[in-house]
Amino acid sequence: MRRLAVMFAALLVVLVGVASPAQAHAVVVSTNPPQGGTVASAPSEVTMTFSESISPVKDKIRVTAPDGSRADKGETSVDGAVLRIPLRDDLPIGTYLVSYRVISADSHPVPGGFTFNIGAPSATVPTPTTDDSSTSRPIAVSIGVAKYVGYAGLLLAVGAAMVLLLLWPARMSRRGPRRALAAGFGLVVLSTLGQFVLQAPYVNGVPLNRTTADDLAGVLDSQFGAVMLARIGLLAVAAIVLSGALRRIVSHGEPARSDLVILGILFAGAASTWPLAGHSAASPVPAVTVVIDTVHIAAMAVWLGGLAMLTLFLLRPKTATERELTAIMPVWSRWATLSVSALLLAGVVQALIEIGTLKALVTTTYGWLILAKVALVVVILGFAYLARSYVYNAPAGNVLRWAVRVELGIAAVIIGVSATLTQTTPARVAADQPSTVQQTQNYFTTSVKAGLYTLQVDVDPAKTGQNVVHLYAYTPEGKPLKVVEWAASAALPTAGIEPVTMPLLPLTDNHASGSINLPTPGDWQMKFTLRTTEVDQESVTVTVPVG
Structure with a gap:
C-alpha cells in the first residue's frame, strides 16, 4: 500500500506540473x-x-x-x-x-x-467593471487532481468489489481488500465533493475564499451539480447493497444473483456520471458519446481495478496458494481480455468523434495527449500479454508479479493523462477555433471630426464600379445631429479625375445615402459639406482607398 501511495503521489505531482486552466470548449x-x-x-x-x-x-x-x-x-x-x-x-x-x-x-x-x-470609435476603449474573468491556475490544478483522485478511487472500489464477490479465496482474510474497497468509495466521494465545491469558483472566475453560498447554490441548480448529486446517491445505494452481498458470502459462500444484477446496474449508472459531466455531453452526438464513454470508463475500472487487487493482495508472496492462483488467474485473464477489447473499441470510437480529422490529431494538445495515451496502452498491452503467457505456466512466478506491477504503474500514468484530457479542449473544437472571432467587412468605414459635427462615412464595397455611400451625422457629444442640407463630391487627382458630384438622398435627420460609379482604383478624395442651420455649414474630406 505504501508503494502504491508513493506511485500515485508521484503521478499527482506530474499532473500538477502539466495542468493549466482549462481552455474554452465552446467558441x-x-x-x-x-x-x-x-x-x-x-x-x-x-x-x-x-x-x-x-x-x-x-x-x-x-x-x-x-x-x-x-x-x-x-x-x-x-x-x-x-x-x-x-x-x-x-x-x-x-x-x-x-x-x-x-x-x-x-x-x-x-x-x-x-x-x-x-457611430464612430472612441479615443479610448472602456474598461470592464467586472472582476477578472480568468480561471486561476490553483483552481484548475485542483480540479485536475480531484478528477485523478476520482478515477483512482473508482478503480480501487470496482476492483475490490469484483475480487471480493467473485474471486477471493474463502480461507483468506478479507480485511485488506475491504480496506481497499472503503478507500475506493471514500476517494470517489472526496473527489465528487471536491469537484462540486471547486466548480463554483471555476465557473465564476473568483478565488475559492470568495465563493459564496449563492455560488454553490448555482452549481447545485446546474446539470453538473445534478450529475454530482446522482453520483453520490448511486454510491450510497451501492455501498448498502454491497455490504449485504458481502455478508451473504460469509454466511452462504457466494453472493445472491440479484445482488450482482443490482450492483451491475448501479455500476453502469455511476460510470455514466463521468461522461455526463464532461466532453461527451457536448459532442455532436451526445447520446452516442455518453454510452461509449461509459463503456470506456467501466472497462478501464474492471481491468485496472483487477490489476490493483492482484498487485496489492493476490500475487504477493505467502498469500494465495499456487492452487488458488491456478484457479483465479485464468478467470481474471478472460475478464481482462474482454475489458481491454471493450476499452479499445470504445476508445477508438470516442477518439474519432472528439478528434474528427487527422490534422486535428497532430496539431492540437488534445490530439497529442491521445497519441501519448495510445502509446502507453500499447506498452501496457505488451506487459499484459507477457503476464497472460505466464498465467497457465507459472501463475505464481516472479515474472508474472513483475509484469502485473509494471502494468499497474503504467496504468497510473494513463489515469493522469485521462484526467488531463478532461481539462483540454477537444481536438474537433480546437482545430477549428479561431484566435479571435472572424468578422470581416467588405466595405470602407471611418469617422471624421469637424468643428460642428462628427461624420461617419461608409462606402460599400469600396471597389471599382458602382458604390453605395452612407453618411451619419452626430453632434460633438455623440447625439444624432439634424442636417439641413447635404452635398458631396468624389475626385481622383492622381488619375486626373476632377471632382464629380455625388447625389445624396436624406433618409433621416442625420442619415443620407448616395450612389456613385468609381471606375478607377486608387485613393479617391471624397468631400462632404453639411449645413446644420441657415448660416452654419462645414466641409470635410475623406480618403477612400478603392481596389
Missing part, C-alpha cells in the same frame, strides 16, 4: 454587432452565437459604454447556443466593450470579450 462563432465593427445606430441588443449550447454565469455578462457606465439592461437570455444581451435606448456614439462568461455544455467556463462601435 464564439459570430456576434452582432460584429467584433470590431461600426454600426450606424445603436442596436437594441447584442447577440452572440457559440459553437454549442451554453448557459450564462450570473453577473458576469455586461456591456460597458464609452464613459464606463453599464450599457446593458435587464436579464440576458439564452436560446441554445445564442446569447442575447438587451441594451439601453440612450446610447451615445463611441466604442463599447462586451464582457462575458458562460458555461459550455461540458461544464467548462468560457470567458472573453470584444468591442464594437456605434
Whole structure:
C-alpha cells in the first residue's frame, strides 16, 4: 500500500506540473454587432452565437459604454447556443466593450470579450467593471487532481468489489481488500465533493475564499451539480447493497444473483456520471458519446481495478496458494481480455468523434495527449500479454508479479493523462477555433471630426464600379445631429479625375445615402459639406482607398 501511495503521489505531482486552466470548449462563432465593427445606430441588443449550447454565469455578462457606465439592461437570455444581451435606448456614439462568461455544455467556463462601435470609435476603449474573468491556475490544478483522485478511487472500489464477490479465496482474510474497497468509495466521494465545491469558483472566475453560498447554490441548480448529486446517491445505494452481498458470502459462500444484477446496474449508472459531466455531453452526438464513454470508463475500472487487487493482495508472496492462483488467474485473464477489447473499441470510437480529422490529431494538445495515451496502452498491452503467457505456466512466478506491477504503474500514468484530457479542449473544437472571432467587412468605414459635427462615412464595397455611400451625422457629444442640407463630391487627382458630384438622398435627420460609379482604383478624395442651420455649414474630406 505504501508503494502504491508513493506511485500515485508521484503521478499527482506530474499532473500538477502539466495542468493549466482549462481552455474554452465552446467558441464564439459570430456576434452582432460584429467584433470590431461600426454600426450606424445603436442596436437594441447584442447577440452572440457559440459553437454549442451554453448557459450564462450570473453577473458576469455586461456591456460597458464609452464613459464606463453599464450599457446593458435587464436579464440576458439564452436560446441554445445564442446569447442575447438587451441594451439601453440612450446610447451615445463611441466604442463599447462586451464582457462575458458562460458555461459550455461540458461544464467548462468560457470567458472573453470584444468591442464594437456605434457611430464612430472612441479615443479610448472602456474598461470592464467586472472582476477578472480568468480561471486561476490553483483552481484548475485542483480540479485536475480531484478528477485523478476520482478515477483512482473508482478503480480501487470496482476492483475490490469484483475480487471480493467473485474471486477471493474463502480461507483468506478479507480485511485488506475491504480496506481497499472503503478507500475506493471514500476517494470517489472526496473527489465528487471536491469537484462540486471547486466548480463554483471555476465557473465564476473568483478565488475559492470568495465563493459564496449563492455560488454553490448555482452549481447545485446546474446539470453538473445534478450529475454530482446522482453520483453520490448511486454510491450510497451501492455501498448498502454491497455490504449485504458481502455478508451473504460469509454466511452462504457466494453472493445472491440479484445482488450482482443490482450492483451491475448501479455500476453502469455511476460510470455514466463521468461522461455526463464532461466532453461527451457536448459532442455532436451526445447520446452516442455518453454510452461509449461509459463503456470506456467501466472497462478501464474492471481491468485496472483487477490489476490493483492482484498487485496489492493476490500475487504477493505467502498469500494465495499456487492452487488458488491456478484457479483465479485464468478467470481474471478472460475478464481482462474482454475489458481491454471493450476499452479499445470504445476508445477508438470516442477518439474519432472528439478528434474528427487527422490534422486535428497532430496539431492540437488534445490530439497529442491521445497519441501519448495510445502509446502507453500499447506498452501496457505488451506487459499484459507477457503476464497472460505466464498465467497457465507459472501463475505464481516472479515474472508474472513483475509484469502485473509494471502494468499497474503504467496504468497510473494513463489515469493522469485521462484526467488531463478532461481539462483540454477537444481536438474537433480546437482545430477549428479561431484566435479571435472572424468578422470581416467588405466595405470602407471611418469617422471624421469637424468643428460642428462628427461624420461617419461608409462606402460599400469600396471597389471599382458602382458604390453605395452612407453618411451619419452626430453632434460633438455623440447625439444624432439634424442636417439641413447635404452635398458631396468624389475626385481622383492622381488619375486626373476632377471632382464629380455625388447625389445624396436624406433618409433621416442625420442619415443620407448616395450612389456613385468609381471606375478607377486608387485613393479617391471624397468631400462632404453639411449645413446644420441657415448660416452654419462645414466641409470635410475623406480618403477612400478603392481596389
